[in-house]
Every structure is written in structure tokens, then in C-alpha cells.
Amino acid sequence: MATGRTHRPATRSRGIPEATVARLPLYLRALTALSERSVPTVSSEELATAAGVNSAKLRKDFSYLGSYGTRGVGYDVEYLVYQISRELGLTQDWPVVIVGIGNLGAALANYGGFASRGFRVAALIDADPAMAGKPVAGLPVRHTDELESIITDNGVSIGVIATPAGAAQQVCDRLVAAGVTSILNFAPTVLSVPEGVDVRKVDLSIELQILAFHEQRKAGEETTSAQEPAAAVQPRSSAAARTPAAGRAAGKGPDGDVPAVMPA
Amino acid sequence: MATGRTHRPATRSRGIPEATVARLPLYLRALTALSERSVPTVSSEELATAAGVNSAKLRKDFSYLGSYGTRGVGYDVEYLVYQISRELGLTQDWPVVIVGIGNLGAALANYGGFASRGFRVAALIDADPAMAGKPVAGLPVRHTDELESIITDNGVSIGVIATPAGAAQQVCDRLVAAGVTSILNFAPTVLSVPEGVDVRKVDLSIELQILAFHEQRKAGEETTSAQEPAAAVQPRSSAAARTPAAGRAAGKGPDGDVPAVMPA
């Protein structure tokens, strides 16, 4: 979720809805796969299925980009790949730095999805002097002292923060001061940035918590379920292994008790 | 309205808006920090700032949980921590399995945010026989052959997929068949699952692409047009030939390029 408030004043829109922007990479991936199989054209229906959305939404999304399809036929795969890439800014090279080369940082450095879409890892940066010079994913880790010069020398405008939560804001401030205007934050903290800087957050623990919420809900409704779609796999055998969520009575206990939850 | 009494809203309706659910973990984290500093109460304004949202939204969100605040005072920190934890289902233990112990899988296994919120890593699973038995984050990696028995024996209902894209669907099918009903997918693929199974996706490359989109726009705004053609490639002649293209950005890099994009 982007935190940094930004973007134009509503008027004079040339704007593509944010929700649409978020789906373009999805379409691009599906189109790339088709392109590799040399499929020349696709219908909105086929592409939508491949991307995991419904066709009306896909057509609407594409309508914001322009009229790139052919009625009665569909979309030209190669052409669409190009148009979406261009719209997303992937036809240019984006140097990025990854700060915090722990388990996650190393995983990111090795992640093929970055390099394959116009993102080039310009440098890996870590605060631990012992890490300096050590090669990770083929690049030598640089020390935090060099952060500013690396940003400047490489014209980096996108930074990835994979440090512990405690160091994130400080790293963020330095990145921004050095010229970075887009940040992908993996640290479990809310970053505050000046206007004009975009922040997107990826929080592993939050995703799991959202799943737990729905999981809990399912457990509490098992009594009512009866219908099972044909193709469904066998409805499971031992859901009982885990506590069936008990009816969370919720008598609304008086006050604080049962903390059980810890920091993250 | 949600009165906090019964958890059965008469109809099979959602109850708490999805957008609200997605923010609860955020509030929880902020509250936990306050709790550690022994702060007894907070106002919606303070808590909202700490969580990075605005206060009206926060109050609205909390109103779906019930009336847990005190007018003129604010919210009791401990009590709220408990209520949100309960609502999210974090007062119970959730065993999870992580499948695919590569860079990312290992990073996830080591991620403290899991264990600290009721999520217990029941097992690490990988298809590589050479990995079997090797300890990662204190747990021995188990071979994929054992997947089903691990799920069943531990009553696992949440699975994390961190395999390469090509293996994801197959792993997903096996997890679901074994009884998993919630999946957190890190592989860059659309997973298809039977009704009743929840899938959440975390896609590193997509996040970067979204940032690139906004970054590109910022650059274009600085000086009316005047874009630096970083590394535009050539356009597919066939593509350019078949469409009226029309509108917008036309000019641009004369034509476009196409690929440079790869699978992930």
C-alpha cells in the first residue's frame, strides 16, 4: 500500500486508476507467457482467465490505455506486451539498491523477477562491516557508508528496504535525502516520507494474519456447510486436529487480559 | 451493526469489511508497541498516526468490532490488543508449513514476525533430496514426499508456497488435497483452487512495477515531456502495422520494443 501521499490534483487527469495499474503487471505476465508460446492473439476472456480476473474488468482496464484490441478478434499479444510495458515504464532501465542483506535481502538479490523486467540491482548495501565485500548474488556487498554515493553515481530512484524494523526509518531518510523517490519496504514499520516520495509496503506477517482471520471464520461455520462443488478435492479428513475455534462467546470481558501477543 | 455480541450476522454476510480486516494487523502492531511502553490509553488520532492512517478511518474500522472506546478518553490499549487479536484469530495457535526452501523460503523460516503472532512453523518442505535433513532456522528440512502426512499430523490449515513458479500449482494442489484451506503464495503464478480455499499473493516483482509506473510519471512531470529514452528498443513491425493505435503518447520512442521481459 502506498503511503506517501502524492499524485496529481484530480483535475487534468490522464490518470489510470490505481487498481488498474496494480493489475497491469498481472496482464503483462500472462501476455509474456503467451508470447513465448508464439500465440498471436487473445480474447479478453482467455487473457482474463490466465491472469485470474474477469473479462469485463480486463476490458475496462485496457480501455484506459487506449483502444488496442480488434472487435471480433481480440488483442495482438506482442503489441499489448509493448503497450503495457511502456505504460508501466518498463522500457527503460531502473537501477535499484537493496538495503539490508539478511536472509530476505539476499533472497531479493537472487530473485529473478527483478532483473527480468527492467530492474537492475545497482548495489547491495548492509550496515554490518563484516558483510562488506562478501559476494551475494554475484555482487559485492557495500557498506552503508557508501549509500549516498552509490545512489548518486548510479542515478538510483528506487530503493528496497529489507532491514530490521528498527533501522528502516533511518535508512529511508538517507535514501530519500540522497535522491530516492520510490521505496519498497519489507520492514514491519510505518515509514514517514516527505511528499512526493512513494512507499509501498510488503508485510509478510500481515498477510498471514489476514489469512488467519478468514480461516477462523471458516472453522466457525463448518456446521452450516453442506454443499461442495464437484471438482473440489476431498473435504478434508481431520480438521479437528486443531481447535474448532470454539464459539468465541465474547461475553465482552471486563478488561485487559490475555495478551499473548508479542511484538514483531 | 456489529454489536460485538453474536458472531452470526443472521445472513451469511461478511461482517467486517475486507479493507478493515487488512488494517487490523496494522493497528495491532501499533498497539503492541504502545503496550510495551506501558501506555494505558490512546486516542484515535494518536493511534491512527502510529499506524499510518487517518483517524476517521480508524474509528470507523473499530466501530465494526464493537464499541471498545470511551468517549472523551480514547481506547484502552491492552483491551484493544486483546479484542483485535481475538478477532483476527491470533489467540489460537496456527501451524503453518513452508514449501520451497530456497532463498526466500529460508528467509521466511527465519522471519521473526511469524512466530511472534501465533504462527508456528510446523515444517519446512523442499523437493530437493539433498536438502532433506539440513537444518534451516532450527528445523530439519523435510522432503516433499512427506507433505501429506505432515499436514495431517499437525493439523495444518495454512500453507506458504515459496517454490519456483513452475512447481507452485502442483504443490498447491497437494496442499489443498491434504487439507490446507489458506495459502500464501510467493510464486509468481496465478493459482487455481477449489471454492472455499483462500489464496493471498505476494509478488515482489509486481510491487516494483507499480513503483516504476509512478516513478515514470514523476519524471515526466518535472519538465513538460522531455523524457529520457533510457533504453528503448525497437518495435515489432508487425505490431505497429496492425493497429490504429491512435491517441495519447503516440510519438514517444518511435516504436517500441518488445521483449526484454522475461518469465519470472
Added chain:
DNA sequence: AAGTGTGAAGCTGTTCACAGCA
């Protein structure tokens, strides 16, 4: 006086359904 809880207004995003074009 301070701050929650919430109708109501306003937005954004999704779905429908069909006109229009190849």
C-alpha cells in the same frame, strides 16, 4: 472539553449489458 461512534455524502472500483465494429 475531549474524543468516540456513526449517518450521510462522496469516491473509487466492479459488474452489467449492449451498441458498434471488424
Added chain:
DNA sequence: TGCTGTGAACAGCTTCACACTT
């Protein structure tokens, strides 16, 4: 005929503003 492109209806989320409570 087949499928895109899109106005219009709909649904969900956010923001406003203020009545109400402590």
C-alpha cells in the same frame, strides 16, 4: 457472427461532520 469498448447501475470504501457520552 464474435468480441471489443463503454455508459450506466451497482457495490464497497473513505471522508465528513456532528450528535452523543464521559
